[in-house]
Amino acid sequence: MIAxxxxxxxxxALRGFLWLLLAGAxxxxxxxxxAYLQRLVILFLIxxxxxxxxxxxxxFTGVFSLGHIxxxxxxxxxxxxxxxxxxxxxxxLPDLPAPLASIALPFFPALILGGLAAAIVALLIGxxxxxxxxxxxxxxxxxxxxxxxxxxxxxEAFTRGTRTFAGVPPFTTMGWAALWAxxxxxxxxxxxxxxxxxxxxxxxxxxxxxxxxxxxxxxxRLIAFGISAFFTGIAGGLxxxxxxxxxxxxFYFSKTFEIIVMMIVGGMGSVTGSILGTLLVMVSTxxxxxxxxxxxxxxxxxxxxxxxxxxxxxxxxxxxxxxRRQGLLGDRELRLEAxxxxxxxxxxxxxxxxxxPRVRKADP
Amino acid sequence: MQALGSxxxxxxxxxxxxxxxxxxxLMAVGLAMVFGVMRLINFAHGTVMMASAYIxxxxxxxxxxxxxxxxxAIAGAAALGVLMERIAYRPVRGxxxxxxxxxxxxxxxxxxxxxxxxxxxxxxxxxMPAILTQVFHPGGNLFLPxxxxxxxxxxxxxxxxxxxxxxxxxxxxxxxxxAENPTAAQLLGIEIGKVTVLAFAIGSAMAGLAxxxxxxxxxxxxxxxxxxxxxxxxxxxxIGGFGTIPGAVLGGYLLGxxxxxxxxxxxxGVVGYRDALVYGILILILLVRPGGVLGYLxxxxx
Numbered sequence: 001m002i003a004x005x006x007x008x009x010x011x012x013a014l015r016g017f018l019w020l021l022l023a024g025a026x027x028x029x030x031x032x033x034x035a036y037l038q039r040l041v042i043l044f045l046i047x048x049x050x051x052x053x054x055x056x057x058x059x060f061t062g063v064f065s066l067g068h069i070x071x072x073x074x075x076x077x078x079x080x081x082x083x084x085x086x087x088x089x090x091x092x093l094p095d096l097p098a099p100l101a102s103i104a105l106p107f108f109p110a111l112i113l114g115g116l117a118a119a120i121v122a123l124l125i126g127x128x129x130x131x132x133x134x135x136x137x138x139x140x141x142x143x144x145x146x147x148x149x150x151x152x153x154x155x156e157a158f159t160r161g162t163r164t165f166a167g168v169p170p171f172t173t174m175g176w177a178a179l180w181a182x183x184x185x186x187x188x189x190x191x192x193x194x195x196x197x198x199x200x201x202x203x204x205x206x207x208x209x210x211x212x213x214x215x216x217x218x219x220x221r222l223i224a225f226g227i228s229a230f231f232t233g234i235a236g237g238l239x240x241x242x243x244x245x246x247x248x249x250x251f252y253f254s255k256t257f258e259i260i261v262m263m264i265v266g267g268m269g270s271v272t273g274s275i276l277g278t279l280l281v282m283v284s285t286x287x288x289x290x291x292x293x294x295x296x297x298x299x300x301x302x303x304x305x306x307x308x309x310x311x312x313x314x315x316x317x318x319x320x321x322x323x324r325r326q327g328l329l330g331d332r333e334l335r336l337e338a339x340x341x342x343x344x345x346x347x348x349x350x351x352x353x354x355x356x357p358r359v360r361k362a363d364p
Numbered sequence: 365m366q367a368l369g370s371x372x373x374x375x376x377x378x379x380x381x382x383x384x385x386x387x388x389x390l391m392a393v394g395l396a397m398v399f400g401v402m403r404l405i406n407f408a409h410g411t412v413m414m415a416s417a418y419i420x421x422x423x424x425x426x427x428x429x430x431x432x433x434x435x436x437a438i439a440g441a442a443a444l445g446v447l448m449e450r451i452a453y454r455p456v457r458g459x460x461x462x463x464x465x466x467x468x469x470x471x472x473x474x475x476x477x478x479x480x481x482x483x484x485x486x487x488x489x490x491x492m493p494a495i496l497t498q499v500f501h502p503g504g505n506l507f508l509p510x511x512x513x514x515x516x517x518x519x520x521x522x523x524x525x526x527x528x529x530x531x532x533x534x535x536x537x538x539x540x541x542x543a544e545n546p547t548a549a550q551l552l553g554i555e556i557g558k559v560t561v562l563a564f565a566i567g568s569a570m571a572g573l574a575x576x577x578x579x580x581x582x583x584x585x586x587x588x589x590x591x592x593x594x595x596x597x598x599x600x601x602x603i604g605g606f607g608t609i610p611g612a613v614l615g616g617y618l619l620g621x622x623x624x625x626x627x628x629x630x631x632x633g634v635v636g637y638r639d640a641l642v643y644g645i646l647i648l649i650l651l652v653r654p655g656g657v658l659g660y661l662x663x664x665x666x
Contacts (some may be wrong), residue, residue, distance in 0.1 A: 003580070064462055072440075108533070125647075126650050128647070129647065129650075131649075131651075132650060132651070132654065135405055135461055135465070136407070138462075138465060139405065139598060139602065139646070140646070140650050141649065142595070142598075143599075143643035143644075143646045143647050144643075144647070146595060146640075147640045147642045147643045147644060148638075150637060150639045150640035150643075151637070151640055154636040154637055154640075217508065249405060253591065254473070257473055259468060260469070264466065279624070305479045305481060306480055306481060306484070306485065307476075307477030307480035307485075308477075308481070310476075310477040310479045311473075311481070312475055313470075313473065313476055314469075314470040314471070314473040314477070315470075315474065317466060317467070317469070317470040318452060318467055318471070318474070320457055321459070321463050321466055321467050322455045322456055322467075325459065325463060345491040358553070
């Protein structure tokens, strides 16, 4: 038996090591200036926010939302309209109503307003829709996604319709993305271990049982839906100010599918799982995407393989659903405590293994 | 174009609604049959339609006469439906609903991207024979596209045949029994597995038939073409009542009528929002009458 105080030191050491590693990696990237890698890291952080937020609702409640990319779109367009410089507005969005046409907000308030727009819409549709269950929420939220798309395409005064919305200032730096992703992960983690989170998980695992001890399932779900939509909207805003030009096509089914696969791979209901899932799926799709223009194996050349990364995602999802439904972590978390304990035990064993032969040598 | 509200206008609207509704009914029936036997909202239904269209195009390019192209496309759809059940759905039978739903997403994305890989993402023209594309002028300002007649006739034949099958034959009754109560049906010796395969085969064949009309309407095919029809088929099923064949047929025709009505009556500035209204109505129906117009199924509430 190891004294608890010893273990706590281990945990602090691990925690410190982890933060140093992250900070070191961040600084190295910042200074190193590898544009491709920086780009990937920013996309990773934004995807991470989308996945953690989706998990915060779908994983914690067991209710599938297929409409989250609609919230991302709301956050993206809302914040982009707010930050677009006034002279560009006159050119690109000539029919924009008066108060919007003459203002250009700084990044932070625009992001927050985008997130709030998404959250308000989520509450408005959540109040009726979340009373349904299972399939029906999935279909209703899919309906919301389609409605969002139709509105984006038709509200040309605000969105330029199907044409590219361009000229968004490139405000999203790695620092912004990292800060928001950290905050999002922190909120999701705290939420999961809060009374609200425990009630959500209880209601997910046994709705009738949870109801019988007084959990108001509908209200809990609505709160989770709102928080989830807020961060999804923020992620949309970050994404808009990273790419600086986009069109409604970006916010549709393939993006929805991508973040669902990321969430499933990590484990529904697991915050640390979302990090692993996002990382794993992004690395593998990025690898497949690099093969898409075609490649050569020895003398054999393989022509363009467009769609390969999506095929990979689809096959991955089917294999997971068949053989490991809970994903990597299920709804458990990777905890420093558990890792520290393992590490300690392992070191303990090594110590005895090293000392044991010495003892034997001294024996005769 | 006829004057708004004139008798001719209404006749024209009726023709259009019946033509479109027949397509939706054929698409929705397959979704409903599969939902009935395995509680799966088969999202990949639309990609089966897409694949079936490409099979048709390949046959056409080989110089096969059109009637055989149509048969080949329908048979191909049925075969693909059966294959899909075997590979993607049978291994996860009995799993939570969401697992099946996600697998159907995976199948849809897989098929769509295989099509992109094989045929490129571009739209291709699908040359239809003149008997499917000509437009009659029966008098006045009326337009009667022959495709509407074909769709209506095809739907009546196929759906009528299906109706006879599920009410008059042992296998058809077994399928309805399995949809009503799988456990009891199994206790009475009905082979659920066989019935499920049959539901996929018939449902996909109906989709294969529907896509011929859809393609004749649109004129081109592309790998992403299955997305819109499958959503429309969902809406039709929800309107009529999910999981029943009569519900799907009724829902299909109601959806056709609704779309044509919105198209004809909405002011031109708002007409682009038609689909948003259609899905808004979908959400509304889910809320106030989750069992659809025919009201078989009660949605669980929490």
